[in-house]
Amino acid sequence: MLVALGLILALATPDWRQAYAMIGLGGCYVVVLVAGSLMPRLDFYLRAARRGSASRPWVALTFDDGPDPTTTPLLLELLRRERISAAFFFVGEAARRYPDLVACAAADGHLIGNHSDRHGYGWTVSPAERLFAEFEVANRTLADILGQPPRFARMPAGISRPHLADVLQRLQLCNVAWDVRGLEGFYRHPERIAARVARRARNGSIILLHELYYGTLCLKPRQALTTAQLTIDRLRARGFHFVRLDRLLEQADPAVLSSERNPPLDSGVLLIENGTDKVMNYRGAATATPRAGRAA
Numbered sequence: 001m002l003v004a005l006g007l008i009l010a011l012a013t014p015d016w017r018q019a020y021a022m023i024g025l026g027g028c029y030v031v032v033l034v035a036g037s038l039m040p041r042l043d044f045y046l047r048a049a050r051r052g053s054a055s056r057p058w059v060a061l062t063f064d065d066g067p068d069p070t071t072t073p074l075l076l077e078l079l080r081r082e083r084i085s086a087a088f089f090f091v092g093e094a095a096r097r098y099p100d101l102v103a104c105a106a107a108d109g110h111l112i113g114n115h116s117d118r119h120g121y122g123w124t125v126s127p128a129e130r131l132f133a134e135f136e137v138a139n140r141t142l143a144d145i146l147g148q149p150p151r152f153a154r155m156p157a158g159i160s161r162p163h164l165a166d167v168l169q170r171l172q173l174c175n176v177a178w179d180v181r182g183l184e185g186f187y188r189h190p191e192r193i194a195a196r197v198a199r200r201a202r203n204g205s206i207i208l209l210h211e212l213y214y215g216t217l218c219l220k221p222r223q224a225l226t227t228a229q230l231t232i233d234r235l236r237a238r239g240f241h242f243v244r245l246d247r248l249l250e251q252a253d254p255a256v257l258s259s260e261r262n263p264p265l266d267s268g269v270l271l272i273e274n275g276t277d278k279v280m281n282y283r284g285a286a287t288a289t290p291r292a293g294r295a296a
């Protein structure tokens with residue numbers, strides 16, 4: 001639309017300002033497209049689930065970029081000990097290398113999601129069929145291991161593009177982003193990461209942590225494990241309960257529901273907002289002025 005407007009301006013006023021107007025409008029157009037691609041919060045090309053119902057003090061823990069033969073077993077053991085069912089968004093080619101880890105995570109009651117086949121970014125500018133293949137091949141890999149295709153997908157780095165909504169619809173995948181993420185590569189220290197997540201979490205938050213940064217060595221297995229442990233401890237200290245992602249989004253998957261570890265919650269007891277440790281009785285909170293939203 002901005003390009004069309006620039007063309008109209010150029011034709012209407014044939015002088016040097018035409019060029020500046022077109023360049024400016026073209027630049028704005030590119031900025032909008034890039035922002036729409038890189039910021040899932042904008043829902044520019046497709047909608048993404050970021051948060052479940054805020055009526056309960058619950059959050060869902062999710063891990064990206066596995067499976068990994070060193071990190072995944074550590075996390076599975078931690079989650080077993082803590083009795084938490086999480087969601088793992090696995091990369092297709094890694095799942096083909098370590099199918100036992102995928103099967104083990106599913107057997108433990110965790111939700112398995114599609115995190116693209118190669119975790120590259122070529123699909124962001126490729127033809128539609130290449131885009132489709134990136135998610136269809138990963139879907140097929142996970143279906144071969146689990147006996148059924150995943151129902152949820154998360155885009156690498158949350159990137160989106162035109163036609164992605166059609167692809168996910170064809171594959172019957174629900175797109176999931178996050179409400180709070182650890183940004184482990186930036187904050188580095190598990191204490192700082194866990195503090196950031198706990199501070200920003202609120203009722204219904206989808207929490208994004210990484211098993212590793214796929215294709216890089218910038219997140220070590222012990223660092224990922226300590227980060228997960230501290231994050232769990234701090235979120236529990238604030239009064240949050242953990243539920244599996246599909247339950248948080250009220251799209252429970254009957255195929256794996258029976259193995260979920262998360263205990264049932266009593267009806268709304270606490271209302272916890274981000275950025276504060278103030279915990280209110282839910283009935284009292286229902287009449288309180290709601291806090292303003294926040295960008296994660």
Ligand SMILES: [Zn+2]
Nearest residue numbers: 064065156157
């Ligand atoms: Zn990723």
